[in-house]
Amino acid sequence: MDGIGYGWVDYPLAPRPFHDSLQGTSYSPFEVDTPMQDYVVRLMEDVKAKNPAEPEFHQAVEEVAESLVLVMEKHPEYRSAKILERIIEPERVIMFRVPWKDDHGDVQVNRGFRIEMNSAIGPYKGGLRFHPSVNLGILKFLAFEQVFKNSLTTLPMGGGKGGSDFDPKGKSDDEVMKFCQSFMTELHRHIGPNTDVPAGDIGVGGREIGYMFGQYKRLANEFTGVLTGKGRNWGGSLIRPEATGYGTIYFAKEMMKTRGETFEGKHCLVSGSGNVAQFAVEKLLELGAKPVSLSDSGGHIYDKDGIDSDKLAWVMDLKNNRRGRISEYADEFKNAVYTPTDATLDHNPLWDHKADCAFPCATQNEINAIDASNLLKNGITVVSEGANMPTTADGVRQFLEARILYGPGKAANAGGVAVSGLEMAQNSMRYSWTRDEVDSRLQMIMADIHGACVDAGDRFGTPGNYVNGANIAGFLKVADSMMDQGCV
Numbered sequence: 001m002d003g004i005g006y007g008w009v010d011y012p013l014a015p016r017p018f019h020d021s022l023q024g025t026s027y028s029p030f031e032v033d034t035p036m037q038d039y040v041v042r043l044m045e046d047v048k049a050k051n052p053a054e055p056e057f058h059q060a061v062e063e064v065a066e067s068l069v070l071v072m073e074k075h076p077e078y079r080s081a082k083i084l085e086r087i088i089e090p091e092r093v094i095m096f097r098v099p100w101k102d103d104h105g106d107v108q109v110n111r112g113f114r115i116e117m118n119s120a121i122g123p124y125k126g127g128l129r130f131h132p133s134v135n136l137g138i139l140k141f142l143a144f145e146q147v148f149k150n151s152l153t154t155l156p157m158g159g160g161k162g163g164s165d166f167d168p169k170g171k172s173d174d175e176v177m178k179f180c181q182s183f184m185t186e187l188h189r190h191i192g193p194n195t196d197v198p199a200g201d202i203g204v205g206g207r208e209i210g211y212m213f214g215q216y217k218r219l220a221n222e223f224t225g226v227l228t229g230k231g232r233n234w235g236g237s238l239i240r241p242e243a244t245g246y247g248t249i250y251f252a253k254e255m256m257k258t259r260g261e262t263f264e265g266k267h268c269l270v271s272g273s274g275n276v277a278q279f280a281v282e283k284l285l286e287l288g289a290k291p292v293s294l295s296d297s298g299g300h301i302y303d304k305d306g307i308d309s310d311k312l313a314w315v316m317d318l319k320n321n322r323r324g325r326i327s328e329y330a331d332e333f334k335n336a337v338y339t340p341t342d343a344t345l346d347h348n349p350l351w352d353h354k355a356d357c358a359f360p361c362a363t364q365n366e367i368n369a370i371d372a373s374n375l376l377k378n379g380i381t382v383v384s385e386g387a388n389m390p391t392t393a394d395g396v397r398q399f400l401e402a403r404i405l406y407g408p409g410k411a412a413n414a415g416g417v418a419v420s421g422l423e424m425a426q427n428s429m430r431y432s433w434t435r436d437e438v439d440s441r442l443q444m445i446m447a448d449i450h451g452a453c454v455d456a457g458d459r460f461g462t463p464g465n466y467v468n469g470a471n472i473a474g475f476l477k478v479a480d481s482m483m484d485q486g487c488v
């Protein structure tokens, strides 16, 4: 561990504040020499002992704990009520068997999960991820992040996450439906519009939400807003599909405003080519930027001419209807170059192109320390995270030290869950807002989240540090609610 607190101003508790490294010296090894540093070290030892083999969960907790040192010092009441220790422990973990039959009539068995992490400020809310890499630790990290993110949206939503190691890639629609029905057959007894409201995430889009909603309705015999990301004809909100991608760009726009900058003419690297990436590109185009890359797990494309709206429409058809691979982009658009993923490399070549802004929109830890250093070397001044925790801890430190505009996922990608919250509100009223109404609410929420991060960063002595800002602002509302509700 390198140090405590993602600070770049004189930080009263840290013996060697990070600005030392800004002046060219490298980090000193971490030493436990204040009570608060000791608190984080002991907390992390405990987290690692109790949750072995969950590195992503440890990473997410450690980042938050380091930021919260700034709060715990001023508010010993949170420490004595063990608020952070309670937030780290899920309120409930549900793990279940998901059997289904493939197109050949063979039985397949997957594992399903729902992590009901924290309900202090509202019903559990968070996506479902279907991807072969899904395991308990990954979902716990996502559920933990979700608690803070949902709090930042200003809407009354607790945090949860779920999913399965099922891989929808290469499956027929019928197989996906059978899997979704089996998954929901167990999940339905644990969720409800006032209890837990799942949504989509990696591998779970409109098709999967539709199959799961159908099965829920059949089992529960009621039509309620139990899932978000629903189709327009059956309770979905306008702008929900666009919300995470748009929100990430709105957040970046707010950050850029603080330095008098706009997107006009900016070259932008985008990773992923799913829901978040597609709508991030759409909004970048609207704001006059030039997106130049996209990726999937097979590799990335770099298009020096820019991905214009016609090319984006082609990608949306490729990914959402034909369910093809991003490599096909380079066959279709001859000036683009496709680079396949090379697992033997120690970095991702996608992040080694010259550009002004970067939007990681694929998956966790897709920017490591070498990638972060390449991005900075190539002139990046804005990073806004569409994905959850796409940057490793060492990468984050480099962004903070370089003082670029760095928007961490739990703030920058909160637009998706925010519009999910708006979908829940519309469902309870049995009413639909127009596209413009939802979009302007989304923009307002992203501006408010940005403001909350800036205020908290300032108030706790690390101005301009959106990591501390997001962690602290997200924590305070949940912590105060937990204090009000007693030891539960």
Ligand code: NDP
Binding pocket: 200, 201, 202, 203, 204, 205, 244, 272, 273, 274, 275, 276, 277, 295, 296, 297, 298, 361, 362, 363, 364, 386, 387, 388, 413, 414, 416, 417
């Ligand atoms: P999609 O499934 O629509 O797209 C995911 C994209 O990321 C695909 O291009 C996929 O490629 C790529 N990808 C996934 N895993 C890997 C991997 N291990 N290595 C390389 N590429 C990978 O998901 P979303 O766009 O919805 O989600 C993207 C990110 O945004 C995730 O981190 C998610 O948690 C986060 N997020 C999503 C929200 C939403 O509303 N959807 C809300 C907030 C955050 P391939 O098809 O080859 O797997």
